[in-house]
Amino acid sequence: MPPTRLATLLGRAVRQQRHLRDLTQSELAEAAGVTQAAVARIESGSRAASIPVLERLFAAMDVQMVVEVEPLEAHLDARIGELAARPIAERIDELGLDETLDRLTDFPQVLTGSTAALLQGAPVPVDAVEIALRWQDSKRFTRWLETNYGQRWNARWGEFGGVWLEPEEPGEHRWSTRYGEIRATMCDELPETIEVRHGGRDYRVVPVVELELTEPRAAELLRRYRARQLAAEG
Structure with a gap:
């Protein structure tokens, strides 16, 4: 599941x-x-x-769980509000983005999805480094995954492992690695990008306006965030 x-x-x-x-x-x-x-x-x-x-x-970390219930969808607004208040640098560090990018040097790729939205200031949840890479580089990506203990997401069992690593094989383009989870968008040519800078580092990212056309989840969260802003201003 x-x-x-x-x-x-x-x-x-x-x-x-x-x-x-x-x-x-x-x-x-x-x-x-x-x-x-x-x-x-x-x-x-x-x-x-x-x-x-x-x-x-x-x-073991000297904390405990507290259980609460809330109306459906309320968690989205709360999560967006929480993320909007956090520094981008802190979220970049938590994601381990720089460490991952420092090792993704075997083939060209650009940041897309929620990762790209985060780097452009969007308060969207990001649980994995999301990249776009070309099909022609898939074999090099597979070799990189083999070197870095990659395991592919197995939708049947709801966990990583037990399926072929190669992007050409059927299944979600989602892998766990020694540096964290990576999700890939496979394409014939890399999409157009812009450069954004954080902490002295430049990142190549797909623009938010393009993400809103191609990433329905990110688009919905951005819509909710903007609605919250308008409500606060009103």
């Missing part, structure tokens, strides 16, 4: 708390008495953890 929203939210909470304490996945796993692989799966949202395991993970 595909990951649920709750599994994604819980995984994000574990990852954020771990980053705040400057812990590695292995260090947290040892403190909580679970495996590093289990922590990785929980943080990615690919598998829902049991309540006892989650309690052990949070207890």
Whole structure:
């Protein structure tokens, strides 16, 4: 089964708390008495953890879960508001974007999707580095994945692994690697880009206006954010 929203939210909470304490996945796993692989799966949202395991993970970081309910869709506005208040540099660091890009040097690629929207100031959730790359570079990408412990998303089992790495094989273009999750848009030619600069680094990104035409999820979140802004101004 595909990951649920709750599994994604819980995984994000574990990852954020771990980053705040400057812990590695292995260090947290040892403190909580679970495996590093289990922590990785929980943080990615690919598998829902049991309540006892989650309690052990949070207890190892001196925090606890609080359960609340809210009307459907309310979480979107809350999430957008939270992200709008956070510095872009902080979100770039949390995503591990620079480290990933420093190693994606074997083939040309550009940033797209929610990653590109983030770098242009859009308060959209970003759980993976999203790139566009050409089909003609797919073999080089496959070799890069093999070198960096890549595992492809297996939609049937709702987790990474157990399917062929190659982009030519059927399935979502989504991989876990030693540097985090990467999602790819395969294309014949790379899309037109603009350059944005953060922290002394230039990033090649697909413009927001183009993303709004090609990324329905990002477009919906941007629409909600702008509606919130208009409401606040009114």
